Amino acid sequence: MNINNKKISPQAIMALKEALSVIFWKKDELKDFIKLTLNNSAIVNTINWNGTKRESVKELVERMINRPDIYKEDLLNLLLAVTDFTDFPHLEFWDEDGTKREKAKTAVDKLRNQTKGYIQISKEQDESKKRRIETEKRIAKNKSLENELDDLKQKFNKIASNKNLQQRGYDLEKFLTELFLLYELDPKGSFKNYGEQIDGAFTFDGTDYLLEAKWKRQVDRGDLASFCYKVESKLKIAMGLLVTMDGLTPEAISPDFKSIIIMDGADINAIIENRVSLPDLLYKKRRKATESGNIYVRFHEL
Numbered sequence: 001m002n003i004n005n006k007k008i009s010p011q012a013i014m015a016l017k018e019a020l021s022v023i024f025w026k027k028d029e030l031k032d033f034i035k036l037t038l039n040n041s042a043i044v045n046t047i048n049w050n051g052t053k054r055e056s057v058k059e060l061v062e063r064m065i066n067r068p069d070i071y072k073e074d075l076l077n078l079l080l081a082v083t084d085f086t087d088f089p090h091l092e093f094w095d096e097d098g099t100k101r102e103k104a105k106t107a108v109d110k111l112r113n114q115t116k117g118y119i120q121i122s123k124e125q126d127e128s129k130k131r132r133i134e135t136e137k138r139i140a141k142n143k144s145l146e147n148e149l150d151d152l153k154q155k156f157n158k159i160a161s162n163k164n165l166q167q168r169g170y171d172l173e174k175f176l177t178e179l180f181l182l183y184e185l186d187p188k189g190s191f192k193n194y195g196e197q198i199d200g201a202f203t204f205d206g207t208d209y210l211l212e213a214k215w216k217r218q219v220d221r222g223d224l225a226s227f228c229y230k231v232e233s234k235l236k237i238a239m240g241l242l243v244t245m246d247g248l249t250p251e252a253i254s255p256d257f258k259s260i261i262i263m264d265g266a267d268i269n270a271i272i273e274n275r276v277s278l279p280d281l282l283y284k285k286r287r288k289a290t291e292s293g294n295i296y297v298r299f300h301e302l
Contacts, residue, residue: 008075008076009114012114013061013065015107015110015113015115016078016079016082016111017054017057017058018107018110019082019107019108019111020034020053020057020060020061020082021054021057022100022104022107023082023085023088023091023104023107023108024053024090024091025091025094025095026094026280027049027053027056029090030053030057034060034078037074037078037081038071038077038078039073039074040070040071040074043060043063043064043071047059047060047063079111080115082111083108083111083115085104085108087101088100088101088104093276093284145182145274146274149182149273152175152178152179152182152272153272153273155175155178156268159171159172159175165215165216168215169215169216172213172215172243172245173189173199173200173213174189176199176200176211176213176243177189177200179268179271180200180202180278182278183277183278183279185202185203185204185278185279187201187202187211188201188202198211198212198230199213200213202241204282205282205283207237207239208237208238208239209238209239209240210230210234210239210240210241211240211241211242211243212227212240212241212243213243213244214242214243214244214245215244216246217246218244218246218247218248218252219242219244219246219247219249219252220248220251221251221252221254223242224248224252224257224260227240227242228256228258228259231259231260232259238259239259239260239261239286240259240261241260241261241262242260242261242262242263243262243264243268244262244265245264245265245268246264246265247264247265248262248264248296253295253296255293257295260295261282261289261296262285262296263281264296266298267281267298267299270299281299284297285297285302288302
């Protein structure tokens with residue numbers, strides 16, 4: 001029996017909608033997964049992604065159901081691709097108590113139970129192996145980010161070996177501009193504002209940030225106070241990101257510093273080694289600062 005001739009049950013469709021809504025935390029990752037799975041992937045760009053993931057998934061699946069002449073094979077591919085999930089390491093960064101991964105596992109298990117017939121037919125036709133090979137090929141075409149991060153890593157290592165501290169500071173500013181540009185955060189290089197030196201600026205999640213970069217010594221309380229003043233003397237919605245490659249002195253942090261967040265060399269290494277994306281790390285640091293008041297939470301502590 002050809003899998004394309006098998007009718008998809010309403011229960012399987014409901015289980016698919018639920019699983020798609022929870023197997024990824026970020027919409028962009030969900031969209032990328034769906035695009036890589038579908039042959040007719042243009043439909044993904046016509047979906048309204050401004051609401052919740054659940055609303056967007058409902059619109060996508062129902063539109064595919066309404067046009068079986070176009071999307072029957074794609075719908076089956078999507079259903080089977082979701083049942084291929086066995087673990088969820090991509091959720092770990094966002095899942096402090098394990099509930100997101102448990103919810104995703106439960107949803108996929110339920111979908112798998114509803115699609116045993118499809119899975120069996122797929123195995124008999126060796127489609128699972130074929131799908132995985134095709135997906136790997138498509139993913140390989142999307143390796144440009146990793147390649148660019150590798151280039152930045154080499155530049156970073158070259159900067160780190162420079163014994164000229166002043167030149168190293170200038171090169172760090174340029175490096176950070178390239179890094180922020182890679183993640184489309186609209187960076188601006190160093191500039192002076194009424195005689196005040198600003199190392200850079202960028203926009204993230206609708207908020208404008210001033211940037212300060214230090215790579216000479218550990219940052220102390222005076223450095224943080226000075227940077228906070230620069231930030232707080234601008235618009236109230238402005239924030240600041242201080243990047244200190246050598247970390248902070250023990251007494252640097254003060255409860256009065258509420259307008260900035262801090263990255264260190266370990267954070268930068270985690271980004272260029274592709275262990276975390278820059279936007280994800282900024283989001284988590286800002287959220288931790290909002291929840292706890294701690295403006296300096298290292299990557300390994302998140």
